[in-house]
Amino acid sequence: MKTVWVLGDQLSRGVGALATADPSTTRILMVESLDKLRGRRWHMQRAHLVISSMRHLAQELRSEGFDVDYRRADSLRAGLRQHRAEH
Numbered sequence: 001m002k003t004v005w006v007l008g009d010q011l012s013r014g015v016g017a018l019a020t021a022d023p024s025t026t027r028i029l030m031v032e033s034l035d036k037l038r039g040r041r042w043h044m045q046r047a048h049l050v051i052s053s054m055r056h057l058a059q060e061l062r063s064e065g066f067d068v069d070y071r072r073a074d075s076l077r078a079g080l081r082q083h084r085a086e087h
Contacts, residue, residue: 005031031076033075
């Protein structure tokens with residue numbers, strides 16, 4: 001099974017790799033990165049919007065039948081490393 005990594009600025013089912021993704025052949029990886037949130041000054045509402053949008057898309061994809069690996073990690077790299085170790 002291949003993995004499509006969806007970042008917080010790519011939250012559209014109709015764009016990029018998600019547009020043609022098939023639940024029977026594609027796993028979705030999404031990582032909430034603490035470093036990303038701490039790394040710059042985010043407006044609290046913007047940070048909430050991004051995280052909330054990621055979580056909602058993850059749930060929508062699960063309801064479509066996708067295996068979604070949604071992780072909270074210290075960094076994007078750590079989240080990817082954890083995903084690769086498991087899959």
